[in-house]
Amino acid sequence: MDLKSKSAKELEKLLSDVKKALADAQARERREAIKAAEKAAAEYGFSLSELTDGKNAVGKTKKAGRAKTVAAPKYANPADASQTWTGKGRQPNWYRAEIEQGTSAESMEI
Structure with a gap:
């Protein structure tokens, strides 16, 4: 063709x-x-x-979708308490700025 x-x-x-x-x-x-x-x-x-019934090709039970759990906030921005961070993952800009200014991490703990 x-x-x-x-x-x-x-x-x-x-x-x-x-x-x-x-x-x-x-x-x-x-x-x-x-x-x-x-x-x-x-x-x-x-x-x-x-x-x-409910099993994959090798006989193992299929995993149900798991709900992700959200970690509780561990740190709060001293200037704006609505900004929080769990202490996991990438550091927020406000946290990094406070650390650079000499604020201790312990003083920002909730």
């Missing part, structure tokens, strides 16, 4: 057709893979859902 002789509209139509055919082929292959897996599981006396 000579793509160089096709117009933009023809190429877009072709692209659309290829994307649809690809999606159909992937869905068909997925169905075939599931059927093959069900057949293999049945040979051992299991259903596929019994083998995969």
Whole structure:
């Protein structure tokens, strides 16, 4: 097929057709893979859902999404108490400026 002789509209139509055919082929292959897996599981006396319920391919339980915990603030800006820092991660500019001016970290602790 000579793509160089096709117009933009023809190429877009072709692209659309290829994307649809690809999606159909992937869905068909997925169905075939599931059927093959069900057949293999049945040979051992299991259903596929019994083998995969809540587990990954090696049989380990999937980890649930963990909520991130927020650390409590440890330091507060003496000039503006609403600015706080946990003491973890990058130092805020106000903290660095206070340290450079000679303020001790202990005096900024909450």
